[in-house]
Amino acid sequence: MDLGEAWARVLAGLPPNQRAWLTNSRPVTLHESTAIVAVPDDFTRGQLETRLRPDLERILTESFGRDIRIAVTVDPSLDPELREPQAPPQPVVREPLRTDGAFQPTIQSALTDPDTTGQQFRQPPNQGIGQQPPAHHSGQRFDQPAGQQYTTQQPQQFGAPQQQPQQFGQPLPNGSAPAQPATEAQGEARLNPKYTFETFVIGSSNRFAHAAAVAVAEAPGKAYNPQLIYGDSGLGKTHLLHAIGHYVRSLYTGARVRYVSSEEFTNDFINAIRDDKASQFQRRYRDVDVLLIDDIQFLEGKIQTQEEFFHTFNTLHNANKQIVISSDRAPKRLEALEDRLRNRFEWGLITDIQPPDLETRIAILRKKAATERLTAPPEVLEFIASKVQTNIRELEGALIRVTAFASLNRQPVDLSLAEIVLKDLIPEGSKPEVTASMIMGQTASYFGLSIDDLCGSSRSRVLVTARQIAMYLCRELTDLSLPKIGQQFGGRDHTTVMHAERKIRQLMSERRSVFNQVTELTNRIKHQAKQQ
Numbered sequence: 001m002d003l004g005e006a007w008a009r010v011l012a013g014l015p016p017n018q019r020a021w022l023t024n025s026r027p028v029t030l031h032e033s034t035a036i037v038a039v040p041d042d043f044t045r046g047q048l049e050t051r052l053r054p055d056l057e058r059i060l061t062e063s064f065g066r067d068i069r070i071a072v073t074v075d076p077s078l079d080p081e082l083r084e085p086q087a088p089p090q091p092v093v094r095e096p097l098r099t100d101g102a103f104q105p106t107i108q109s110a111l112t113d114p115d116t117t118g119q120q121f122r123q124p125p126n127q128g129i130g131q132q133p134p135a136h137h138s139g140q141r142f143d144q145p146a147g148q149q150y151t152t153q154q155p156q157q158f159g160a161p162q163q164q165p166q167q168f169g170q171p172l173p174n175g176s177a178p179a180q181p182a183t184e185a186q187g188e189a190r191l192n193p194k195y196t197f198e199t200f201v202i203g204s205s206n207r208f209a210h211a212a213a214v215a216v217a218e219a220p221g222k223a224y225n226p227q228l229i230y231g232d233s234g235l236g237k238t239h240l241l242h243a244i245g246h247y248v249r250s251l252y253t254g255a256r257v258r259y260v261s262s263e264e265f266t267n268d269f270i271n272a273i274r275d276d277k278a279s280q281f282q283r284r285y286r287d288v289d290v291l292l293i294d295d296i297q298f299l300e301g302k303i304q305t306q307e308e309f310f311h312t313f314n315t316l317h318n319a320n321k322q323i324v325i326s327s328d329r330a331p332k333r334l335e336a337l338e339d340r341l342r343n344r345f346e347w348g349l350i351t352d353i354q355p356p357d358l359e360t361r362i363a364i365l366r367k368k369a370a371t372e373r374l375t376a377p378p379e380v381l382e383f384i385a386s387k388v389q390t391n392i393r394e395l396e397g398a399l400i401r402v403t404a405f406a407s408l409n410r411q412p413v414d415l416s417l418a419e420i421v422l423k424d425l426i427p428e429g430s431k432p433e434v435t436a437s438m439i440m441g442q443t444a445s446y447f448g449l450s451i452d453d454l455c456g457s458s459r460s461r462v463l464v465t466a467r468q469i470a471m472y473l474c475r476e477l478t479d480l481s482l483p484k485i486g487q488q489f490g491g492r493d494h495t496t497v498m499h500a501e502r503k504i505r506q507l508m509s510e511r512r513s514v515f516n517q518v519t520e521l522t523n524r525i526k527h528q529a530k531q532q
């Protein structure tokens with residue numbers, strides 16, 4: 001059965017008062033267990049997401065013989081009143097600019113063979129894994145050099161009236177400059193300039209999440225709301241959240257975008273209560289057009305913060321503002337989160353990211369090497385990609401180690417050198433768990449310091465380096481988030497951890513002593529983890 005047939009059963013199976021809501025709706029596509037349905041306006045979407053959802057999902061589940069959930073997207077062109085009665089004949093354009101929100105073709109064309117009717121997502125032929133989606137993707141070409149896609153020459157005004165879809169950002173000709181300087185984008189929105197769609201490598205493991213993220217950025221508040229991206233640590237969730245933020249800001253002038261980890265949200269909330277600044281806090285998170293909230297699992301068990309986030313969510317959702325959430329688990333498995341929050345997450349589109357396959361890992365390394373100006377021949381990239389399989393952060397870390405070692409020794413990067421540097425990498429799967437306290441303990445004893453020294457405020461040179469190495473290793477060897485690592489080191493801010501990571505990466509290729517210290521410590525820590 002295809003989605004069209006199943007949808008006919010839905011229409012036949014509903015009572016007339018419910019069926020009326022579906023008059024101008026359209027089933028778009030089925031991806032795994034998610035049926036995407038387009039409706040003409042936000043009000044209808046609200047009805048489908050709440051009142052009609054149980055019946056729709058029941059009939060679809062019966063039709064397909066497996067659990068199906070719906071994700072509802074707004075496509076204003078489905079509104080009969082907005083259709084042009086007699087559109088003048090148009091010349092045939094191979095890659096038309098979309099003016100109606102652009103989200104369904106985006107997600108569909110990114111995932112389907114252009115020659116099929118698009119009822120099933122599947123990998124397009126001729127498309128190498130790890131490459132960009134087809135050129136017709138949302139009317140833009142994807143074979144342009146990095147930095148030239150996803151940008152517009154004249155960003156559109158944000159908050160255009162809903163019935164005027166042509167006001168939404170239209171991807172404009174290629175090669176145009178970003179609408180806003182990176183510094184501004186980094187400021188209020190707090191976005192990492194490196195995490196953009198251009199630097200994100202697409203493979204079968206993340207294609208759906210990526211396509212949905214592009215769709216959401218092109219039509220914030222309309223395409224899918226909320227979008228939830230889940231997957232294991234280091235697979236690119238944060239990267240996608242930031243990429244959405246950048247792209248929205250380049251498409252819509254004045255769009256208010258805010259990225260926050262849920263730990264920061266929690267701390268901010270606690271401080272606001274303490275300092276009696278609740279209304280300031282609320283303005284910060286509610287007066288935005290796009291809220292990107294990372295690692296939502298940290299809200300588990302935090303009742304008051306969940307309550308506050310629930311209201312933030314409702315305020316934004318009611319005002320058709322976009323919410324994008326990341327989590328390390330599917331919402332169903334966020335057991336210590338209140339039902340009403342979990343339930344709201346299910347209103348939108350849930351997308352997962354899986355560990356990348358070998359070709360995608362190689363493509364990621366190739367891109368990383370190009371952006372960081374690291375030189376490594378293909379066989380070395382393949383070797384690294386075959387050694388590190390489940391965490392992209394570790395994959396990048398391995399590349400940095402190999403190239404840093406080569407530069408220190410003034411040797412070319414080749415296979416034998418890579419084998420030497422990575423010989424101690426323990427095969428994944430049997431990977432023992434490394435904890436922050438192990439790293440801190442080993443680092444402290446290696447440098448003849450105490451844990452208190454690492455957590456304290458002394459800025460002597462040895463101490464600063466030791467502290468930064470320990471933070472770097474926490475980043476590389478554990479799944480801890482930046483704020484969590486900051487907390488371990490005497491409640492430091494997450495930006496301090498980011499700085500430490502950058503600093504040590506740099507020092508490793510400049511100072512042999514630092515490279516040796518990091519390597520030696522890694523071995524000791526992994527050895528200890530194996531013993532336990």
Ligand SMILES: Nc1ncnc2c1ncn2[C@@H]1O[C@H](COP(=O)(O)OP(=O)(O)OP(=O)(O)O)[C@@H](O)[C@H]1O
Nearest residue numbers: 199200201232233234235236237238239364392393
């Ligand atoms: N598909 C990809 N293409 C290019 N780089 C990627 C991709 N996926 C992840 N990365 C890189 O891998 C690193 C880790 O990614 P990121 O921090 O987004 O992971 P995460 O899923 O948010 O992890 P965590 O749950 O631990 O926060 C980043 O440097 C990111 O740029």
